[in-house]
Amino acid sequence: MSTTAPIPVDVRDAVHATARRARAASRQLALLTRAEKDAALTALADAIDAEAQSVVAANVEDLERGRAKGLPANLLDRLTLDVERVHSVASALRDVAALPDPVGEVVRGSTLANGLQIRQVRVPMGVVGMIYEARPNVTVDAAGLGLKSGNAVILRGGSAAASTNVRLVEILRAALEARGLNPDAINLLTEGGHDAGRALMTARGLVDLVIPRGGASLIQTVVTESTVPVIETGVGNCHVYVDAAADPEMAVRIVTNSKTHRTSVCNAAESLLVHRAIADTVLPAILRELGAAGVTVHGDPEVLRYAETVGVAHVPVTDEDDDTEFLSLDISARVVDDLDAAIAHVQEHTSGHTEAIVTGDRAAARRFTTEVDAAAVMVNASTRFTDGGEFGFGAEIGISTQKLHARGPMALPELTTTKWVVEGDGQVR
Amino acid sequence: MSTTAPIPVDVRDAVHATARRARAASRQLALLTRAEKDAALTALADAIDAEAQSVVAANVEDLERGRAKGLPANLLDRLTLDVERVHSVASALRDVAALPDPVGEVVRGSTLANGLQIRQVRVPMGVVGMIYEARPNVTVDAAGLGLKSGNAVILRGGSAAASTNVRLVEILRAALEARGLNPDAINLLTEGGHDAGRALMTARGLVDLVIPRGGASLIQTVVTESTVPVIETGVGNCHVYVDAAADPEMAVRIVTNSKTHRTSVCNAAESLLVHRAIADTVLPAILRELGAAGVTVHGDPEVLRYAETVGVAHVPVTDEDDDTEFLSLDISARVVDDLDAAIAHVQEHTSGHTEAIVTGDRAAARRFTTEVDAAAVMVNASTRFTDGGEFGFGAEIGISTQKLHARGPMALPELTTTKWVVEGDGQVR
Numbered sequence: 001m002s003t004t005a006p007i008p009v010d011v012r013d014a015v016h017a018t019a020r021r022a023r024a025a026s027r028q029l030a031l032l033t034r035a036e037k038d039a040a041l042t043a044l045a046d047a048i049d050a051e052a053q054s055v056v057a058a059n060v061e062d063l064e065r066g067r068a069k070g071l072p073a074n075l076l077d078r079l080t081l082d083v084e085r086v087h088s089v090a091s092a093l094r095d096v097a098a099l100p101d102p103v104g105e106v107v108r109g110s111t112l113a114n115g116l117q118i119r120q121v122r123v124p125m126g127v128v129g130m131i132y133e134a135r136p137n138v139t140v141d142a143a144g145l146g147l148k149s150g151n152a153v154i155l156r157g158g159s160a161a162a163s164t165n166v167r168l169v170e171i172l173r174a175a176l177e178a179r180g181l182n183p184d185a186i187n188l189l190t191e192g193g194h195d196a197g198r199a200l201m202t203a204r205g206l207v208d209l210v211i212p213r214g215g216a217s218l219i220q221t222v223v224t225e226s227t228v229p230v231i232e233t234g235v236g237n238c239h240v241y242v243d244a245a246a247d248p249e250m251a252v253r254i255v256t257n258s259k260t261h262r263t264s265v266c267n268a269a270e271s272l273l274v275h276r277a278i279a280d281t282v283l284p285a286i287l288r289e290l291g292a293a294g295v296t297v298h299g300d301p302e303v304l305r306y307a308e309t310v311g312v313a314h315v316p317v318t319d320e321d322d323d324t325e326f327l328s329l330d331i332s333a334r335v336v337d338d339l340d341a342a343i344a345h346v347q348e349h350t351s352g353h354t355e356a357i358v359t360g361d362r363a364a365a366r367r368f369t370t371e372v373d374a375a376a377v378m379v380n381a382s383t384r385f386t387d388g389g390e391f392g393f394g395a396e397i398g399i400s401t402q403k404l405h406a407r408g409p410m411a412l413p414e415l416t417t418t419k420w421v422v423e424g425d426g427q428v429r
Numbered sequence: 430m431s432t433t434a435p436i437p438v439d440v441r442d443a444v445h446a447t448a449r450r451a452r453a454a455s456r457q458l459a460l461l462t463r464a465e466k467d468a469a470l471t472a473l474a475d476a477i478d479a480e481a482q483s484v485v486a487a488n489v490e491d492l493e494r495g496r497a498k499g500l501p502a503n504l505l506d507r508l509t510l511d512v513e514r515v516h517s518v519a520s521a522l523r524d525v526a527a528l529p530d531p532v533g534e535v536v537r538g539s540t541l542a543n544g545l546q547i548r549q550v551r552v553p554m555g556v557v558g559m560i561y562e563a564r565p566n567v568t569v570d571a572a573g574l575g576l577k578s579g580n581a582v583i584l585r586g587g588s589a590a591a592s593t594n595v596r597l598v599e600i601l602r603a604a605l606e607a608r609g610l611n612p613d614a615i616n617l618l619t620e621g622g623h624d625a626g627r628a629l630m631t632a633r634g635l636v637d638l639v640i641p642r643g644g645a646s647l648i649q650t651v652v653t654e655s656t657v658p659v660i661e662t663g664v665g666n667c668h669v670y671v672d673a674a675a676d677p678e679m680a681v682r683i684v685t686n687s688k689t690h691r692t693s694v695c696n697a698a699e700s701l702l703v704h705r706a707i708a709d710t711v712l713p714a715i716l717r718e719l720g721a722a723g724v725t726v727h728g729d730p731e732v733l734r735y736a737e738t739v740g741v742a743h744v745p746v747t748d749e750d751d752d753t754e755f756l757s758l759d760i761s762a763r764v765v766d767d768l769d770a771a772i773a774h775v776q777e778h779t780s781g782h783t784e785a786i787v788t789g790d791r792a793a794a795r796r797f798t799t800e801v802d803a804a805a806v807m808v809n810a811s812t813r814f815t816d817g818g819e820f821g822f823g824a825e826i827g828i829s830t831q832k833l834h835a836r837g838p839m840a841l842p843e844l845t846t847t848k849w850v851v852e853g854d855g856q857v858r
Binding site: 027030031110112116118120123125126204208209223224227229230231247250253254256257258261347365369370371373374375376377378379380381382384385386390391392402403404405407408417418419420421422423424425426427428429 | 456459460539541545547549552554555633637638652653656658659660676679682683685686687690776794798799800802803804805806807808809810811813814815819820821831832833834836837846847848849850851852853854855856857858
């Protein structure tokens with residue numbers, strides 16, 4: 001029997017009231033021209049710049065609370081904003097202003113035999129909820145992408161960044177109001193803890209979309225409890241498969257970069273597969289490079305043999321490792337018999353984020369890109385390239401690992417829906 | 430406390446086993462060329478034609494069971510297949526064969542500054558679940574659209590059509606097998622009743638998408654219980670707003686057609702709004718036509734005054750009527766003060782399906798199409814045109830009333846997702 005603790009009525013009512021105000025604001029946002037939205041984004045950026053000191057002061061409160069609670073150093077680092085970082089957060093809003101406006105784009109259209117003119121037009125979603133952890137720059141990015149795409153946003157940030165988020169949203173709302181815009185375009189849920197997040201994800205009819213951005217457990221909760229449509233983001237158990245026909249030097253470079261360039265991100269590699277025919281040639285060099293970067297290899301017996309020879313830190317790989325997003329200097333590694341075995345392994349263990357093959361063989365590349373089912377499939381490139389910025393989309397709201405609506409880096413167009421506009425002169429059926 | 434009866438383990442295991450077989454079949458489907466899929470669709474159509482008598486015999490069993498249970502005549506009619514209707518069900522598969530293949534379409538792409546070539550390619554969803562009621566033609570349509578779009582389907586039809594659906598799916602699976610294709614591309618859940626449907630909608634990771642097609646209560650259940658992504662379809666509380674600047678004759682024609690052309694469908698009109706300035710001119714004629722077609726008008730006091738004069742059947746409109754999809758010869762009707770009031774009423778009561786304005790005023794049409802938030806907004810055309818066939822898409826799998834992924838008539842492209850294929854020559858970050 002699935003049981004879920006009820007959401008306290010006062011929390012639910014408060015979230016619903018916020019959502020109704022956001023809905024009213026979204027109607028105004030939907031009518032703004034690109035020029036009006038871009039001017040507003042620039043004004044928001046200027047306001048954050050002008051108030052940078054107060055943001056840093058609020059951030060210090062968060063950091064002190066975090067230290068008192070014993071937050072690990074890497075989390076504290078992700079949380080920290082100095083004046084320079086605040087300016088770069090503000091400047092991201094100017095970058096959003098420079099991006100094309102997706103709203104109003106005519107996606108397709110035609111004139112039907114009966115003379116009806118139909119066109120599918122891109123329009124804002126309406127009210128977008130976002131539930132996320134730690135980094136306060138997400139607050140400003142989400143507000144900016146929401147504004148540009150004509151959506152009101154309801155943000156539920158992590159408690160670790162509570163003071164910073166409150167200050168940032170105060171600044172943003174005041175800047176909207178100063179321009180005669182409805183401040184309810186940008187909302188932060190500050191009360192009610194996790195229950196507020198749950199009220200947000202069940203505010204069906206009031207909220208059009210919820211995007212969780214964070215660890216696997218947050219995403220699992222949202223997916224299970226939400227009755228509002230959800231876009232799942234971010235869990236990446238990314239594989240690099242080194243094919244028999246790989247260029248060895250390229251294989252070393254791509255594996256090392258995919259694993260070690262930045263370990264805490266969803267597009268980092270977590271699993272290495274090496275074709276048996278090339279294992280002798282490439283595995284010692286790959287393991288040496290990984291070892292030099294401080295990586296611990298979770299290897300099958302064959303990999304462990306090489307690891308011992310090379311002297312890299314190693315442990316036996318477990319079944320659980322095959323499905324683990326380490327987000328650390330760890331990688332699971334197996335030798336596979338052939339391309340079929342590599343594809344079968346990836347198909348079984350992929351989280352649907354990014355999968356890469358290193359090969360000089362056209363047929364192998366074609367099979368891998370066709371048969372592997374993931375948001376992005378790379379041939380001879382680092383998994384780290386699955387990123388809105390790298391793809392040239394500007395700021396991203398997350399990387400969707402689901403198949404519905406958006407798959408891969410989500411930028412402005414993914415924050416919109418479409419509407420069919422049908423114009424006639426009296427047609428009936 | 431929300432409590433849900435547990436799904437019996439044997440039902441869940443059976444559905445999961447079906448889903449795993451469907452997944453395996455979907456991998457084969459994803460690799461088929463358009464020519465192979467079209468030939469298979471034609472073979473499926475031929476098989477149904479050849480076995481038409483056995484389908485009718487199975488259908489007779491359903492009808493007898495339905496009559497014994499006291500099913501209403503209109504439901505029995507929707508359920509009935511004679512040989513001619515079976516041939517038209519088969520011929521729908523040939524129509525699907527003639528449609529373009531969405532799989533493999535390159536949606537967008539570019540070459541990045543670092544030389545990476547990226548392209549977003551349309552690919553099948555994988556395994557699509559469909560939960561629907563009554564009409565057995567949906568079984569064949571869903572199987573055909575699934576095959577063409579490269580998806581395996583798991584169908585959970587209504588119990589009223591159980592024997593017909595079993596026979597149809599037997600024929601389809603045998604025809605696949607005869608062509609050397611995996612019959613698990615088309616699956617019907619026959620055991621476990623509603624629990625099988627619930628097991629399907631919670632088979633996260635095994636099923637990529639669930640589409641409910643049926644009444645409001647079915648859709649509500651799926652939306653609440655599903656952990657698999659859902660596309661909501663079909664509930665249409667469609668309004669026709671007759672603006673002050675409407676052509677009166679056109680207004681009568683569009684209102685009458687929208688309400689009475691076919692009442693049991695989601696794109697039928699359920700609510701009429703008339704601008705006060707034109708009420709005297711158009712309402713008597715509209716009510717006279719509706720009355721002639723047997724419609725009962727649920728009117729506000731002003732509408733009731735006209736209704737009495739004209740002699741059409743009428744009752745006072747209730748608040749509940751404003752949100753009711755009658756699917757019958759009933760319509761709610763109100764006089765409104767102006768365009769603002771009309772838009773506000775529609776915004777409050779729309780189910781997001783189709784909303785229409787009748788007007789000769791460009792500015793009013795522009796405001797209505799911009800501000801009303803629905804899958805389709807009509808100007809001077811019947812609400813009945815929101816339909817995949819009418820839009821020229823061929824067969825449709827349903828009409829999405831949600832904003833995520835698909836909005837409005839869902840055809841082949843809406844049964845696909847995309848994948849980023851990134852090709853490099855050793856790029857790292």
